[in-house]
Amino acid sequence: MSSSQTPTIDRNLRDELAARVESGDPVVSEADLAEAVRPGSRLSGRALLELIECQFQARHLDLAARRLKRAGTGFYTIGSAGHEGNAAVAAALRPDDPAFLHYRSGGFFAARARQLEGQTPIFDVLLSLCAAADDPISGGRHKVFGSRAMWILPQTSTIASHLPKAMGMAFAIDRGGVLGLPMPVPSDAIVVCSLGDASINHSTSVGAINAALWALRRGWPMPILFVCEDNGIGISVQTPEGWVREAWGSRPGLSYFEADGLDLVETFEVTLQAANVCRSQRVPALLRLDLERLLGHAGNDIELSYRTSEEIKATEARDPLRRSCEIAIDSGVASAAFLLRCYEEIGQRVEAAEREAASRPHLRSVSEIVEPLAPLSVDAVAAESSRGDYRDEREAMFFVDHSPGESRAAVGRSLPEQRGPERLGRLINWGLRDLLAKYPEMLAFGEDVGRRGGVYGITDELQAAAGDQRVFDTLLDEQSILGMALGAGQLGMLPVPEIQYLAYLHNAIDQIRGEAATLQFFSKGQFRNPMVVRIASWGYQRGFGGHFHNDNAIAALRDIPGVIVACPSRGDDAVGMLRTCMALARVDGRVVLFLEPIALYLVRDLYDSGDGLWMTKFPAPGGRTAAAPFSKARVYEPGGVGLDGSERHDRSPPTSTCDLLIVSWGNGLWRSLRAARRLERDNDLRVRVVDLRWLQPLDLETLITQSRRAGSVLVVDEGRRTGGLSEAVVTAIVEGLSPHDDPDDPGEGRGAPNLARVCAEDSFVTLGPSWEQLLPSEDRIVERALQLVRHRYAAAPARA
Amino acid sequence: MSRTEEAPDGRRPGVERPNGSTRERVVVLCPGRGSYGANDLGSLAALDEPGTGALRELSDAVSSFDSQRSHDGSRWLGVRELDGAWNFRSRFLRGPNIAPVIFACTAQDYLGLDRERVDVVAIGGNSMGWYTALCCAGVLDAGATMRLVATMAEATEDCGGAQVVYPTVGEDWRDDPERTAAVEAALGRRAEPGASPGLSRGDSIRFGGFRVLWSSAEGRAALIGSLPTVTLGSNDYPLRLAGNAAFHSPIMHPAASLGLKELSELPWRSPEVPLIDGRGVQWRPRIADPDELYDYTLSTQVTEPFDFTAVVRTAIREYAPDRLVLLGPGDSLGVAVAQVLIEEGWVGLDSREVFRERQRQNPFVISLARPEQAARVTKEE
Numbered sequence A: 001m002s003s004s005q006t007p008t009i010d011r012n013l014r015d016e017l018a019a020r021v022e023s024g025d026p027v028v029s030e031a032d033l034a035e036a037v038r039p040g041s042r043l044s045g046r047a048l049l050e051l052i053e054c055q056f057q058a059r060h061l062d063l064a065a066r067r068l069k070r071a072g073t074g075f076y077t078i079g080s081a082g083h084e085g086n087a088a089v090a091a092a093l094r095p096d097d098p099a100f101l102h103y104r105s106g107g108f109f110a111a112r113a114r115q116l117e118g119q120t121p122i123f124d125v126l127l128s129l130c131a132a133a134d135d136p137i138s139g140g141r142h143k144v145f146g147s148r149a150m151w152i153l154p155q156t157s158t159i160a161s162h163l164p165k166a167m168g169m170a171f172a173i174d175r176g177g178v179l180g181l182p183m184p185v186p187s188d189a190i191v192v193c194s195l196g197d198a199s200i201n202h203s204t205s206v207g208a209i210n211a212a213l214w215a216l217r218r219g220w221p222m223p224i225l226f227v228c229e230d231n232g233i234g235i236s237v238q239t240p241e242g243w244v245r246e247a248w249g250s251r252p253g254l255s256y257f258e259a260d261g262l263d264l265v266e267t268f269e270v271t272l273q274a275a276n277v278c279r280s281q282r283v284p285a286l287l288r289l290d291l292e293r294l295l296g297h298a299g300n301d302i303e304l305s306y307r308t309s310e311e312i313k314a315t316e317a318r319d320p321l322r323r324s325c326e327i328a329i330d331s332g333v334a335s336a337a338f339l340l341r342c343y344e345e346i347g348q349r350v351e352a353a354e355r356e357a358a359s360r361p362h363l364r365s366v367s368e369i370v371e372p373l374a375p376l377s378v379d380a381v382a383a384e385s386s387r388g389d390y391r392d393e394r395e396a397m398f399f400v401d402h403s404p405g406e407s408r409a410a411v412g413r414s415l416p417e418q419r420g421p422e423r424l425g426r427l428i429n430w431g432l433r434d435l436l437a438k439y440p441e442m443l444a445f446g447e448d449v450g451r452r453g454g455v456y457g458i459t460d461e462l463q464a465a466a467g468d469q470r471v472f473d474t475l476l477d478e479q480s481i482l483g484m485a486l487g488a489g490q491l492g493m494l495p496v497p498e499i500q501y502l503a504y505l506h507n508a509i510d511q512i513r514g515e516a517a518t519l520q521f522f523s524k525g526q527f528r529n530p531m532v533v534r535i536a537s538w539g540y541q542r543g544f545g546g547h548f549h550n551d552n553a554i555a556a557l558r559d560i561p562g563v564i565v566a567c568p569s570r571g572d573d574a575v576g577m578l579r580t581c582m583a584l585a586r587v588d589g590r591v592v593l594f595l596e597p598i599a600l601y602l603v604r605d606l607y608d609s610g611d612g613l614w615m616t617k618f619p620a621p622g623g624r625t626a627a628a629p630f631s632k633a634r635v636y637e638p639g640g641v642g643l644d645g646s647e648r649h650d651r652s653p654p655t656s657t658c659d660l661l662i663v664s665w666g667n668g669l670w671r672s673l674r675a676a677r678r679l680e681r682d683n684d685l686r687v688r689v690v691d692l693r694w695l696q697p698l699d700l701e702t703l704i705t706q707s708r709r710a711g712s713v714l715v716v717d718e719g720r721r722t723g724g725l726s727e728a729v730v731t732a733i734v735e736g737l738s739p740h741d742d743p744d745d746p747g748e749g750r751g752a753p754n755l756a757r758v759c760a761e762d763s764f765v766t767l768g769p770s771w772e773q774l775l776p777s778e779d780r781i782v783e784r785a786l787q788l789v790r791h792r793y794a795a796a797p798a799r800a
Numbered sequence B: 001m002s003r004t005e006e007a008p009d010g011r012r013p014g015v016e017r018p019n020g021s022t023r024e025r026v027v028v029l030c031p032g033r034g035s036y037g038a039n040d041l042g043s044l045a046a047l048d049e050p051g052t053g054a055l056r057e058l059s060d061a062v063s064s065f066d067s068q069r070s071h072d073g074s075r076w077l078g079v080r081e082l083d084g085a086w087n088f089r090s091r092f093l094r095g096p097n098i099a100p101v102i103f104a105c106t107a108q109d110y111l112g113l114d115r116e117r118v119d120v121v122a123i124g125g126n127s128m129g130w131y132t133a134l135c136c137a138g139v140l141d142a143g144a145t146m147r148l149v150a151t152m153a154e155a156t157e158d159c160g161g162a163q164v165v166y167p168t169v170g171e172d173w174r175d176d177p178e179r180t181a182a183v184e185a186a187l188g189r190r191a192e193p194g195a196s197p198g199l200s201r202g203d204s205i206r207f208g209g210f211r212v213l214w215s216s217a218e219g220r221a222a223l224i225g226s227l228p229t230v231t232l233g234s235n236d237y238p239l240r241l242a243g244n245a246a247f248h249s250p251i252m253h254p255a256a257s258l259g260l261k262e263l264s265e266l267p268w269r270s271p272e273v274p275l276i277d278g279r280g281v282q283w284r285p286r287i288a289d290p291d292e293l294y295d296y297t298l299s300t301q302v303t304e305p306f307d308f309t310a311v312v313r314t315a316i317r318e319y320a321p322d323r324l325v326l327l328g329p330g331d332s333l334g335v336a337v338a339q340v341l342i343e344e345g346w347v348g349l350d351s352r353e354v355f356r357e358r359q360r361q362n363p364f365v366i367s368l369a370r371p372e373q374a375a376r377v378t379k380e381e
Helices: A008-022 A045-071 A086-091 A106-113 A121-129 A163-178 A203-217 A243-248 A264-281 A309-317 A320-330 A336-359 A366-370 A378-385 A391-398 A424-438 A462-466 A478-490 A502-508 A510-516 A571-588 A666-683 A700-708 A725-737 A768-773 A778-795 B043-048 B053-072 B079-083 B095-111 B129-136 B142-159 B177-191 B220-225 B250-262 B290-303 B308-319 B334-344 B352-361
Strands: A191-196 A224-230 A255-260 A285-290 A442-446 A471-473 A494-499 A531-537 A564-566 A591-597 A634-636 A658-664 A687-691 A694-696 A710-720 A754-760 B024-030 B118-125 B162-167 B201-207 B210-215 B230-232 B235-237 B323-326 B365-367
Touching: A008 A045, A008 A309, A008 A320, A008 A336, A045 A086, A045 A106, A045 A121, A045 A264, A045 A320, A045 A336, A086 A106, A086 A191, A086 A224, A086 A264, A086 A285, A106 A121, A121 A336, A121 B308, A163 A191, A163 A203, A163 A224, A163 A478, A163 A510, A203 A478, A224 A243, A224 A264, A243 A255, A243 A285, A255 A264, A264 A285, A264 A320, A320 A336, A336 B118, A336 B308, A378 A571, A391 A424, A391 A462, A424 A442, A424 A462, A424 A571, A424 A591, A442 A478, A462 A471, A478 A494, A478 A502, A478 A510, A478 A531, A494 A502, A494 A571, A502 A510, A502 A531, A510 A591, A531 A571, A564 A571, A571 A591, A591 A666, A658 A666, A658 A700, A658 A778, A666 A687, A666 A710, A666 A778, A687 A700, A700 A710, A700 A725, A710 A725, A710 A778, A725 A754, A754 A778, B024 B095, B024 B129, B024 B308, B043 B053, B043 B079, B043 B095, B053 B079, B053 B095, B053 B142, B079 B095, B095 B129, B095 B142, B118 B129, B118 B308, B118 B323, B129 B142, B129 B290, B142 B250, B142 B290, B162 B177, B162 B201, B162 B220, B162 B230, B162 B235, B177 B201, B177 B210, B201 B308, B210 B220, B250 B290, B308 B323, B308 B334, B323 B334, B334 B352, B334 B365
Parallel strands: A191 A224, A224 A285, A255 A285, A442 A471, A442 A494, A494 A531, A531 A591, A564 A591, A658 A687, A658 A710, A710 A754, B024 B118, B024 B323, B323 B365
Antiparallel strands: A564 A694, A634 A687, B162 B210, B201 B210, B230 B235
């Protein structure tokens, strides 16, 4: 290692140990290594030495990260220097206590690796630093601390967004036990979750700790140990002295501990105490470790721009490795010569392994990169979604008796498929009940979901049917609701959280965007967090207006890689799609957002008052029509709406051409069907309507095939003109119909079709009747369709 | 044994050296049973020459071991008697005869490493090679290790059972899923309802591209019969390992009990060089607890599977040596080590062809049984 590149802390440690050797420090130390290092401590001399080795390992990996970066073969330099005392935290826990670690956890990682057989943490971390495809946890997708065997779930979070899911997992450990579910961790496991003194201020941290305490007040076990590694600074911003203690030290319900994180013996002892409280009492605890940050925030951080050289020297003097060596030498556990040898030996190993890691290839192609992003086992999902082998469980769930006064929607003593057509909202309710029967590991929860049965009654009486351990109310915090889903999913449950309104998802979207969607990707599919998030969505609510209850923006959902967005518009589709969504979650661990159009929950009729055409029958499980195939649109053929064939007069073959294709979904679909009928009846047009149903990924095949058969295409989007789904639909059609994209159409293809959109305006939805100005109406659809068709025939009068 | 190689100041030179030293960092691997054959007779002749230090210590240990056996009227051969024979006889393969000889040969090889050229950064072994590794790392002296090896060879032989080896790779030394499935299927039959005690079988050793399986004596034929016959190189499999009992299996519990009882007085120390055990676990100098080493050696690894693949994996990934050195006798570890390296893609060795070429030009794996390779790491005559 060339001296000019040697960081001061490395030189200081070597010099100090060498000086002690020179000064006649005894070569052989005398302490009995089985004895406690200090009176009253449970850390033996042998265990201390082992932790010191872990600290050395973490330090050398930090130094390697910087060498690799300089050589252009490493890509991550945020290190653990100064925080290596977290090795003692790992040592005080069990290897199957799930750990959510932040990026300064090298000591923890090394120490936990020693608790299991055959782990190779040095090379594993180096591979991750080099973004090598052989990195065993992320496969070269990110530098993370993670391991399936070690129960360390990889985090890319830098803003403590991993806290809600850690809280969720702590909740799920005990809840799974109560439900008698097979759990992958012992029933007395606790969750450990580390964070910094800067990120503890983030709303995700505050929310997660708050949720843990709220749950505790509800009487729910919450065995989680938050470890705040307090180095007093967040990048360049000083944390006010004593801030963490002031903010969290006396919070009722939160057991608070502090330790000198530079002192391995004290850290081990206090962590044992904190973990014991968590484990035995099943309550949350917060452990603040007083630490230093060495080597700056990251490799490119110029500390001198915000710290004086004296301040930097002062932090370097508090190097935890020097402190550990001092403890070992003074207690007779090891000689300075031994420690120096050990430090150098580990350094040599890291340097040697570094060369090998740097030679390993990176991910080479898009297909390699995205391989774990969106797994899809088509046949297995189809089989699972239409599985119907749970009749006994269904009967128990549907025939449940309720005490008088509680029953608001008598279910009766028949299975739902034996009953008549029902509205969307009721069918979703039955669909959820059906799934609760099918999946004992399913949990349904959210604000007002339990006792009240949802603000629209969609979860009505599910709690009575499935019990309050499976269907329950949460606190009013979407971030925590999703965090609970994440944690439960990671332990093998099938969470179905409800977000009360689409607008409320946005303050918590990072739990989907940054956490749920990324886990399989950054763990090569080794960890997963299946879930189906029900979201009451979209506008058109009469008498209950305003932006927050009628939000129509889904752009922020659709661009999240790997996330599925589903949106039924009618009841039978909703049930079939829910079954498919749950199968996607169970078989492939997928994250599904299920958007329910609130305004259609209670709609009975389609064309005329009393026609009952928007009510459908409950699809029986096990049959051909039990499930709606994934990412397949529904096509309403010209001549009728195709609902049970009742309104269909002209049974045109599905391959026939038409004058107009309307593409829509959700509320827009219902309006489009009404408009289509007017256009057929009043204007003698042949109109086909496509219900996309799956908004991500889109059914491109149907979209393009049907566009090709249409004279004109109208996209009806209840979302906004800017950022709405119609932008993607139009793009897909234009691209799909481009001669360039069609090998069978060498130059004379359709090219850009005669195409238009009817969208919501770029505005927030208003209160009162004025919202009608903003959202697509039936009249506007008809009007725009006629303009479009007239333009088409003016340009090309001969009808196809 | 390694202590005699220390620098005068009592520090191990390999750790003390500054960067830029030309000494190569090597991990040393000790062979198990089946490594000594007819060609190895006479390997220990050098021990009869006047020596000093550790070599003398080894020679003395062999002598006193042989004297003890002779004095006891043991039915088993002395080390020098066997090694000095003109012809190799099948009874030599009996564990109590061959194991002490293998240990002595391996230990002798270890002492022949040229410490001016190599720095031993870790030591591991396969099966009984673990006992030898303990000696090389300074946990037990040569005399104590002789006793350990002989006692356990006799005790395990008395337990009976058999070992059968089967490949899970093809001629390219890459995984062959069909062969792996065949092994799993053969082992899976244990769990079938009504399975007879004769079906008692399991994994004994993970050995690169091979699985060594154990069975009870009466179940051996059934185990062999449950595996389809395949060929790898010039051998047909499944192949019974002659002279071997059901090592590393529950059948060995009596041997473990006997060992724990009879060998409790051996002077176990913490290793002076890092050790890698049959799970891939490291035993670090000073940190390793001699009591735990005793338990692992005489109990855990006797009755549970030995994962030599994990040994090699930990050796390369955690120590990233410049080379791996396979001690003799014989070259029994070479193929398995190569298969692990290829599986790991280590130093670019991602196929059998690349491995061969690399070995021809600048071998990553040094087998002391191959003189041209051994010359790179051993003391000059």
